[in-house]
Amino acid sequence: xxxxxxxxxxxxxxxxxxxxxxxxxxxxxxxxxxxxxxxxxxxxxxxxxxxxxxxxxxxxxxxxxxxxxxxxxxxxxxxxxxxxxxxxxxxxxxxxxxxxxxxxxxxxxxxxxxxxxxxxxxxxxxxxxxxxxxxxxxxxxxxxxxxxxxxxxxxxxxxxxxxxxxxxxxxxxxxxxxxxxxxxxxxxxxxxxxxxxxxxxxxxxxxxxxxxxxxxxxxxxxxxx
Numbered sequence: 001x002x003x004x005x006x007x008x009x010x011x012x013x014x015x016x017x018x019x020x021x022x023x024x025x026x027x028x029x030x031x032x033x034x035x036x037x038x039x040x041x042x043x044x045x046x047x048x049x050x051x052x053x054x055x056x057x058x059x060x061x062x063x064x065x066x067x068x069x070x071x072x073x074x075x076x077x078x079x080x081x082x083x084x085x086x087x088x089x090x091x092x093x094x095x096x097x098x099x100x101x102x103x104x105x106x107x108x109x110x111x112x113x114x115x116x117x118x119x120x121x122x123x124x125x126x127x128x129x130x131x132x133x134x135x136x137x138x139x140x141x142x143x144x145x146x147x148x149x150x151x152x153x154x155x156x157x158x159x160x161x162x163x164x165x166x167x168x169x170x171x172x173x174x175x176x177x178x179x180x181x182x183x184x185x186x187x188x189x190x191x192x193x194x195x196x197x198x199x200x201x202x203x204x205x206x207x208x209x210x211x212x213x214x215x216x217x218x219x220x221x222x223x224x225x
Contacts, residue, residue, distance in 0.1 A: 003030030005062030013057040019090035023084040084108040095191035102160040
């Protein structure tokens with residue numbers, strides 16, 4: 001069973017096939033993912049970063065070779081490489097060039113991703129109910145409200161949590177604008193109309209270790225040599 005891999009990386013997608021979150025685990029893929037999807041005290045769900053009702057699909061990269069007892073530091077390095085590579089791919093595949101990770105993965109060489117396995121997580125009835133734009137707008141607005149409440153109640157929160165609040169607001173704005181366009185039979189707006197990078201800065205690394213897109217390209221080239 002794929003989820004039995006102890007080490008691995010995973011990504012969640014919403015109903016627009018938009019990547020929304022990337023993570024890693026060394027405690028078993030199915031255990032970590034189940035904790036996310038059942039709201040069992042994972043940071044992303046507990047902090048209102050990730051709304052489990054927005055998760056429509058799951059992709060997993062099991063790293064079976066690490067189960068064989070590779071050196072601990074080597075295993076950690078490989079796990080970080082795959083996570084950062086999956087994260088960079090998610091950023092590039094996102095219409096907003098942004099996803100909902102509170103913590104950007106540690107910078108690592110961008111490597112070719114191993115084979116992945118992708119699964120639909122919703123039955124048709126759930127998809128029909130949850131996919132409706134008005135339902136999603138209301139749900140996303142509620143998520144933002146809860147996240148803002150976490151920020152207010154905690155007082156001191158990470159920069160990443162505040163960044164996620166901005167990104168969720170951008171996602172809500174676009175969804176509402178697309179719904180408005182649908183009402184009038186107009187094409188959806190260009191996601192590039194909102195420059196997320198201009199709002200929150202570099203999404204490829206945390207400060208002060210931020211790297212540019214060019215630096216990520218260099219890491220990819222070095223790995224290919």
